[in-house]
Each structure stands twice: as C-alpha cells, then as structure tokens.
Amino acid sequence: MRSSWPALTPDQAKELARFINSLRRDWDVPGVFSQLGRARDRAPGPELAIAAIRAAMSAHNRTPAVIGMDGEHWRTPAGTSRPRAVDPAELCRVCGHPEPRCRELRERPSDGHRRELPGDGAPVDASTGELAAPVDHSAHRAQLRELMDAALAMPD
Structure with missing residues (x-):
C-alpha cells in the first residue's frame, strides 16, 4: 500500500529548513531547503522532516x-513503531475516521451514524456530509512538484 501521508509543501520545507538552521548554524537555509527538495520523493513529508532533523x-x-542519502537518520529507532498510513478505504464516509475511532463515535448517543466505507461509492466530504467531486491526485502532485521546483529556483 502506498503511503497516504502528504509530501512537504514548499512553505513547510522552507520553515523546516529554517528550523534545522536553528539547530545547525553551519547548515544554511538555502542548502537545507535544496536538499529537502531533492529528497522529497524518498519519503512522505513527516518521515522526511524527522529524517532531516535526525541528520x-x-x-x-x-x-x-x-539528508537524502542512506543513513541512520532514516531508520526508526528500536522499540518505536512507525506510524501506519491509513488506507482511504478504511475510513468511514460519514465521520472520516478509521474503524476504531468510528466505532467509538458511533457508541456515543449523540452521534447517530452507521459506518459507511467508501468502497466503490462516491466520495463524501467529511466536513459537510455531501458528495464530493473526485480529486485528481496526480494533477495535484504535479502542481506541488512545480511549486517546489519554482521555490528551489528562487533565491532566499
């Protein structure tokens, strides 16, 4: 299963680069930002951020x-678990939560919804309960890559 964690946005990458620069004054913001951009396809945003901070x-x-090279900074320390990305098919179409949380919400007297998995059905906007238009994630990813490339090309 492919991860559903989001990639870093250019703004997030710039803020992360500034944070890392506060940890390592010898690592300048443009250099860190550039390396985050080069490593963006290696892991989802949260994992990339953790690896960059560890590095x-x-x-x-x-x-x-x-940052983008193999090394200890990419390994999960022993005794810890890596968060599992939730498959969208496991999310309730009514509340948008995974099954255990949905069950917990369903047991509350005020909730009043039954669990509905997306399956082959139309997607539902969790905030409104209305049918949502399908999202073309490939176009969105391409747009984010263009923004990241443009940001990398800009001087700080």
Whole structure:
C-alpha cells in the first residue's frame, strides 16, 4: 500500500529548513531547503522532516547533503513503531475516521451514524456530509512538484 501521508509543501520545507538552521548554524537555509527538495520523493513529508532533523542532530554529518542519502537518520529507532498510513478505504464516509475511532463515535448517543466505507461509492466530504467531486491526485502532485521546483529556483 502506498503511503497516504502528504509530501512537504514548499512553505513547510522552507520553515523546516529554517528550523534545522536553528539547530545547525553551519547548515544554511538555502542548502537545507535544496536538499529537502531533492529528497522529497524518498519519503512522505513527516518521515522526511524527522529524517532531516535526525541528520542535523548528528555531529558526524557535515553538510545537509546527507539528508537524502542512506543513513541512520532514516531508520526508526528500536522499540518505536512507525506510524501506519491509513488506507482511504478504511475510513468511514460519514465521520472520516478509521474503524476504531468510528466505532467509538458511533457508541456515543449523540452521534447517530452507521459506518459507511467508501468502497466503490462516491466520495463524501467529511466536513459537510455531501458528495464530493473526485480529486485528481496526480494533477495535484504535479502542481506541488512545480511549486517546489519554482521555490528551489528562487533565491532566499
């Protein structure tokens, strides 16, 4: 199953680069931002952010170029679990939550909805309960990549 975690947006990448620069003054913001852009296809946004912060925290890593490289900063520490991305087919069409949370909500007297999985049905906007227009995620990803490429080309 492909991860449903989002990629970093250009604004998030710039803020993350600034944060990492506050941890490592020898890693400049444009350099970190550039490496985040190069590593964006390696992992979803949250995992990339964690790996980048781990890379910055190691005194052995001399430049931000290591962010996209294999290394300890990409490994989940022993004894911890990596969050599992939820398959959209596991989400309730009424409340938008995974099954355990949906069941918990359903048991509340004020909720009054039954669990409805999307399956082959039309998508539902969780905020309104109305049918939502299908989203072309490939076009959205392409647009985000264009924005990221444009941001990488801009001077700080």
